[in-house]
Amino acid sequence: MQDTDPEQLLADLGRAYAKAVLAGDEVGAELAVRDAIDARLSTAQIDDEIIAPALWLVGRLWARGEISVADEHLATEISLRVLALQREVARTVKDRSGRTALLAAPAGEQHTVALQMIANLLRDAGYTVLMLGPDVPPDAIAEAACRHEPEVICMTATMPAASDRVMLAIREIERGWPGAGYVLGGRGLSVRLRPRPGIHLCRRVSEVVEAADAIVKRAELN
Ligand code: B12
Numbered sequence: 001m002q003d004t005d006p007e008q009l010l011a012d013l014g015r016a017y018a019k020a021v022l023a024g025d026e027v028g029a030e031l032a033v034r035d036a037i038d039a040r041l042s043t044a045q046i047d048d049e050i051i052a053p054a055l056w057l058v059g060r061l062w063a064r065g066e067i068s069v070a071d072e073h074l075a076t077e078i079s080l081r082v083l084a085l086q087r088e089v090a091r092t093v094k095d096r097s098g099r100t101a102l103l104a105a106p107a108g109e110q111h112t113v114a115l116q117m118i119a120n121l122l123r124d125a126g127y128t129v130l131m132l133g134p135d136v137p138p139d140a141i142a143e144a145a146c147r148h149e150p151e152v153i154c155m156t157a158t159m160p161a162a163s164d165r166v167m168l169a170i171r172e173i174e175r176g177w178p179g180a181g182y183v184l185g186g187r188g189l190s191v192r193l194r195p196r197p198g199i200h201l202c203r204r205v206s207e208v209v210e211a212a213d214a215i216v217k218r219a220e221l222n
Helices: 007-021 026-038 041-063 069-098 115-127 138-148 160-176 203-222
Strands: 099-105 128-136 152-156 180-186 198-203
Touching: 007 026, 007 041, 007 069, 026 041, 026 069, 026 198, 041 069, 099 115, 099 138, 099 160, 115 128, 115 180, 115 203, 128 138, 138 152, 138 160, 152 160, 152 203, 180 203, 198 203
Parallel strands: 099 128, 099 152, 152 180, 180 198
Antiparallel strands: none
8 A cells, every 4th residue: 555644545445345345355355454454553443444334335235235135244254254353463463562572783783774663563563672773792782682581683784794793693692592583684694694493584674573473483382
C-alpha cells in the first residue's frame, strides 16, 4: 500500500476487503487485513472500519436479493477466519514481549541509521530492545550482554574494519553469555563471512524480525 493518508488507506483496505469477501476470496481478505495490521491500524479500527462495513454491505446485497444466502454465509465464515488471524498476530506479539534484543555498532562504527530502524521493527514486533548505539568496544557489549542476557544480539557493520570487530565482539560476548543468537547486517560485512547456526546475515532491515524469531525458536528447541 503506497498511500500514507490514514483515511484513504482505511477506505482502500475496506474496499479491498469487501471485494474479497464478496468474491469468496479468503486469501484476498486475509491480505487486506494483513496490510491493515502492517500499517499499524488497531484491531478496533480493523473491526469497525474494515470488517464490519464489508459485512453490512453483504447484508444489504443479500436483503436486495443481489447475492445468495450461500454468498452471505461464505463472507461471514471468511470474516470469522480473519478474526482468528487477528488473534494469532496479537498472540505472537505478546509471546515476544519477554524477549530481549541487544543492538550495537562495534568499536569505530558510527553508522547507526539501520540499527535504529531495527530497533523500531523489533519493538513493534513485541521485543524489548536495548540499544547501545555507535562505537561500542567489545568488552562493553559483552558486559551488557552478561548483565541483560538478551536472546538476540544485532550488530551492524558499514565500514570494512567493522566486520572483524563484530566477530571480535561475538567472541568476547560468548565467553560470558553464550545464550544469544546473532543478527548481523551492513555493507561492511566481509564477503568471507558465512551464516552459521546462531548467526544470521541479513541484507535488509526488513529481515530482522524473522531472523530474531528463528533464533528464539531454536533456543526453545534446545
Ligand atoms: C549518514 C552517513 C554518515 C553519518 C552516520 C550518522 C549515523 N548516526 O548513522 C556520519 C557523518 C557519522 C558518517 C561518518 C562517516 N562516513 Co558515512 N555515510 C553516511 C551515509 C550518507 C548514509 C548511511 C546510512 O545511514 N544509510 C541508510 C541505512 C539504512 O542503510 P545501510 O546502513 O546501508 O543499511 C542497509 C543494509 O546494509 C542493512 N543493514 C545494515 N546494518 C544492518 C544490521 C542488521 C542487524 C540488519 C538486519 C540489516 C542491516 O539494512 C539496510 C537496508 O535495509 C552513507 C552513504 C551510503 N551510501 O550509505 C555514508 C558512508 C557509509 N560513509 C562513508 C564514510 C567514508 C564515512 C567516514 C569515513 C567519513 C569521514 N571521512 O569521516 C565516516 C566514518 C565513520 C565511522 N567510523 O563509522 C562511506 C563508506 C565507504 C566505505 N564502505 O568504506 C559511505 C558509503 C559514503 C561514501 N559513498 O563514501 N557517515
